[in-house]
Amino acid sequence: MKCPKCGAMLTPLPVGDITVDKCQSCDGIWLDHGELEKLRKTGLRDIEKTLEEQYGNPPAPMSSLDGYLRCPYCADEGLRTNYVSYMQPVKMDHCAVCFGMWLDKRELDKLLEDKQQLDAVQVEGGMKAMFAALAKRIGR
Numbered sequence: 015m016k017c018p019k020c021g022a023m024l025t026p027l028p029v030g031d032i033t034v035d036k037c038q039s040c041d042g043i044w045l046d047h048g049e050l051e052k053l054r055k056t057g058l059r060d061i062e063k064t065l066e067e068q069y070g071n072p073p074a075p076m077s078s079l080d081g082y083l084r085c086p087y088c089a090d091e092g093l094r095t096n097y098v099s100y101m102q103p104v105k106m107d108h109c110a111v112c113f114g115m116w117l118d119k120r121e122l123d124k125l126l127e128d129k130q131q132l133d134a135v136q137v138e139g140g141m142k143a144m145f146a147a148l149a150k151r152i153g154r
């Protein structure tokens with residue numbers, strides 16, 4: 015499978031029991047449909063950092079590589095750019111046919127961290143609401 019960004023071959027790398035396809039040339043990561051959710055469920059953080067420590071850290075991609083991306087599975091299908099937003103927007107390019115997604119260097123870690131932050135805020139908010147309800151009941 016080729017990198018949709020720079021055309022280098024993607025390397026399948028294990029993350030827990032999931033296999034992600036990483037470009038060792040521009041450092042992006044391809045996720046098949048559903049893999050992002052699976053990665054989130056592992057609760058792992060700094061996945062990219064860990065992979066770089068284990069498999070090497072290529073130089074940062076040149077900005078000139080930014081352009082029209084093509085899905086590595088569906089060769090003729092252009093990737094569409096979307097912004098996933100939890101706490102802060104993260105750019106991702108996805109294929110409308112196979113629902114795979116391409117994440118540039120550091121976008122995966124950002125995405126996972128962001129979601130964990132949001133979950134923490136929601137839990138905190140839930141606790142506050144619970145205590146507020148409790149205080150009300152006691153005050154009565």
Ligand SMILES: [Zn+2]
Binds near residue numbers: 019038
């Ligand atoms: Zn690449």
Ligand SMILES: [Zn+2]
Binds near residue numbers: 085088111112
């Ligand atoms: Zn596709």
